[in-house]
Amino acid sequence: MLKAGFVSLGCAKNLVDTEVMLGILADNDIQITDDPHAADILIVNTCGFIDSAKEESIATIIQMADFKRDGKCRGVIVAGCLGQRYQQDLLDELPEVSAIVGTGAWPRIMEAVDAVLAGERVLLIGETDIIYDETMRRITTTPSYSAYVKIAEGCSNCCSYCVIPLVRGSYRSRPVESIVSEVKKLAEQGVKEINLIAQDTTSYGRDRYGKPQLALLLKELVKIEGIVWIRLLYCYPKYFNDELIELIANEPKICKYIDLPLQHAHDEILSAMNRRDTRIEIERLLGKIRAAIPGVVIRTSFIVGFPGETESHFESLKQFVLEQKFERVGVFIYSQEEDTPAGNLEQQIPDSVKDERYHELMALQCQISEDLNRDMEGKMLDVLIEGYNPEQPDVAFGRSYREAPDVDGRIYVEGAASLPLGELVPAEIVQGFTYDLLAERK
Missing domain, CATH: 3.80.30.20 (tm_1862 like domain)
Structure with missing residues (x-):
C-alpha cells in the first residue's frame, strides 16, 4: 500500500483543507503515515500570508525534499496558499517540488499523486470558488474531543x-x-x-x-x-x-x-x-x-x-x-x-x-x-483535560472555555491523575501567571 505523509502549516482553516485531502487519499487506498522516512509521497499544505509564513513554508518544503534522498519518498507535492499565489514561479524555482496543488484544486490531489508516481511534474490550480461539504470524508488530526x-x-x-x-x-x-x-x-x-x-x-x-x-x-x-x-x-x-x-x-x-x-x-x-x-x-x-x-x-x-x-x-x-x-x-x-x-x-x-x-x-x-x-485566583472553572506531564503524572494540563486550542495558554491541574483525555473536570484556580494558570481539582 502506498503511504503519504502530510505537513500542514498556517491557520486552522488550512488544517481543515488538509484533513479533507487526507480523506481523499484514504478513499483511494493510500495509507497516511507520520513517518516521513516511510512515505512514498510527501505533501506540504503551505501558508503564504506573510513573509514569516512563506519562509516557514519554503524551509519545510526543502526539508521534506531531503527524504527523496534519505527515505523512500518519490515526490513532494506543495498544496495551499503558497502554491496558489506563486504557481509556475514556485515550480520553476524549486526543482525539489514535484507538483503544485492550489487552493482551488485540492479535490485533484489524487491527480497530483498519480502524476508524481508516473514521474511527471504538474501544476494544478483551478478556480478559487470551491469549498468542502459534509459529504466528503475528512480525517481529523485534532484530538478526538x-x-x-x-x-x-x-x-x-x-x-x-x-x-x-x-x-x-x-x-x-x-x-x-x-x-x-x-x-x-x-x-x-x-x-x-x-x-x-x-x-x-x-x-x-x-x-x-x-x-x-x-x-x-x-x-x-x-x-x-x-x-x-x-x-x-x-x-x-x-x-x-x-x-x-x-x-x-x-x-x-x-x-x-x-x-x-x-x-x-x-x-x-x-x-x-x-x-x-x-x-x-x-x-x-x-x-x-x-x-x-x-x-x-x-x-x-x-x-x-x-x-x-x-x-x-x-x-x-x-x-x-x-x-x-x-x-x-x-x-x-x-x-x-x-x-x-x-x-x-x-x-x-x-x-x-x-x-x-x-x-x-x-x-x-x-x-x-x-x-x-x-485576578482569576480562587475562581472555579471546568477544565478540559488534554494531557499530562510525564515527570509529574499527578498534574494534568488542559483548557477552560477561556482558552482556544493552539493559540492560548494552559491550565495545569493538580490532583488529576488518571483522568481520561477529553474529560471536563471542575478545578479551582490557585495561581495565575502571564499566560498559564495553576489549579487544583475539586
Whole structure:
C-alpha cells in the first residue's frame, strides 16, 4: 500500500483543507503515515500570508525534499496558499517540488499523486470558488474531543494589507444544513468542542441568505446532542450584532469567548487598512459585549508598523490596549506583500521600528495578561483535560472555555491523575501567571 505523509502549516482553516485531502487519499487506498522516512509521497499544505509564513513554508518544503534522498519518498507535492499565489514561479524555482496543488484544486490531489508516481511534474490550480461539504470524508488530526468546522471560505473584505482574496477567492458560505450535518457526524464520533472558523465568521450567510446568519446557524448547532462547547473564532467586528451578543450571553453551549481581530485602534490607520470600523464603533461594541456577557474573554490581534503609522498612531494603539485590558492579544509585524494596496504605499516603516513596536506592545500586554490571570485566583472553572506531564503524572494540563486550542495558554491541574483525555473536570484556580494558570481539582 502506498503511504503519504502530510505537513500542514498556517491557520486552522488550512488544517481543515488538509484533513479533507487526507480523506481523499484514504478513499483511494493510500495509507497516511507520520513517518516521513516511510512515505512514498510527501505533501506540504503551505501558508503564504506573510513573509514569516512563506519562509516557514519554503524551509519545510526543502526539508521534506531531503527524504527523496534519505527515505523512500518519490515526490513532494506543495498544496495551499503558497502554491496558489506563486504557481509556475514556485515550480520553476524549486526543482525539489514535484507538483503544485492550489487552493482551488485540492479535490485533484489524487491527480497530483498519480502524476508524481508516473514521474511527471504538474501544476494544478483551478478556480478559487470551491469549498468542502459534509459529504466528503475528512480525517481529523485534532484530538478526538475537539474539531474545527469551516463555515465559509474566502473573503470579500479586501483589507489593504491582505492577500487572502487573491488566494482564496471571494466570500462564500456553506448552507446551514451542510454545517449542521457535519457537526452531527463529529458529535457521533465523540467530539465535544466545535471551533467555528472562516476568514470572517460574522459575515456568515450574507452571500447566501442576503444578511448575516451566524446566529441562525448557532441556534441549530446548540441543539446537537453531545456537543458541549461551541467556540467562535475570526469574528470580524462589523457584523457582530445585538442578536449574536444576546445568544452568546444566554446559550450555555456557546463559549463566552470571542475572537475579534481589530488590527489597530487609530482611525487613520484603520482607514488606510480598509477596515470598516472606527475606534468609537469598536469601543461601543466592546462595551456592549462586556456588559451583556459576564465573564467573557475577548481575544484580538493588532498589526504594528503599517505604512504611515506614526509614533502618535502607535501611542494611541498602546493607550487603547491599556484601557481595554484584553484577556488575549496577538501582535503581528506588518509584512509588505506584493499585489496589495498597502504594499504599494509610501512611508513604509523600517524593520527596526516595527520590531521595537512589536516588543513594546507585547510587553504591555504581558503585564495586563498576568494581572488578569492573578485576578482569576480562587475562581472555579471546568477544565478540559488534554494531557499530562510525564515527570509529574499527578498534574494534568488542559483548557477552560477561556482558552482556544493552539493559540492560548494552559491550565495545569493538580490532583488529576488518571483522568481520561477529553474529560471536563471542575478545578479551582490557585495561581495565575502571564499566560498559564495553576489549579487544583475539586
